Amino acid sequence: MKAGSGKGVKICLVVSAVLIAIVLLFVILGFTVFKAKHPITTVDSVTLKNLDVNLDILRLRVDLNVTLNVDASVENPNKVGFKYSDSTALLNYRGKLIGEAPLPAGEISSDETKGFNLTLTIMADRLLSDSQLYSDFTSGTLPLNTFLTISGKVNILGFIKVHVVSSSSCDFAVDISNKTVGKQECQYKTKL
Structure with missing residues (x-):
């Protein structure tokens, strides 16, 4: 035995x-x-789609309608797909939220870069009480900022799930006289 x-x-x-x-x-x-890597969110371009400005000198007020096309992309450097939830791209004027565009949930495959074409329209009613708008208008430039955050999960080997948040913030100025977007300065951040 x-x-x-x-x-x-x-x-x-x-x-x-x-x-x-x-x-x-x-x-x-x-x-x-299969180590989880940071998705890279990039604002590729910001173009001015529409700019209508009317100056009301009697009331010292500027009526403004601005629509921007924002081309952004998210690169997934992982060897596995990245699923992200609904998100929103934000448009700010001097720290004040003045516009937003939805970004529907989806998935980005491994080693893929997915592009997003967003249309941001300024909510003019949020600017009517801002005293700096008049001085920015008379100076000829309108300082704006776009902020985009994508949050999701990377699934590694089928059982390890890593939560990822990737964001980008871009400052730029709209030249009112020739209706163009000036130089952008962007900052990117990712948290695992």
Whole structure:
């Protein structure tokens, strides 16, 4: 009976060693090849679609209607897909929210860059009480900012889920006289 029980122990040790090796292989792959990387959100361009400005000198007021086309992209450098939830692109004037555009939920495949074409329209009623708008209008430039955040999950090896938030903030100025968008300065941030 001793010879049979030794054979069972050897089989148990071999099976255990193979299982440990497989688990170690998955852990090593999870922390190297399939390691979660930051999605990169980029504002590729901001173009002026529409600009209507009327100056009311008697009331020292500017009536403004601005529509911007914002081309943004999200690059997924991971070896697995990135699923993101509904989001919103925001348009700000001197720190005040003046416009937004929805970004519907979706998925970005591994090593894919997905482009988004967003249309942002200024909510003029939010600007009517801003005293700086009149001085910006008379100076000829309108300082604006776009802010885009995408939040989602990267699924690694089918059982490891990593939550990821990627955002970009771009400052730029609209030249009122020739209706063009000036130089952009963008900052990008990603949290795993």
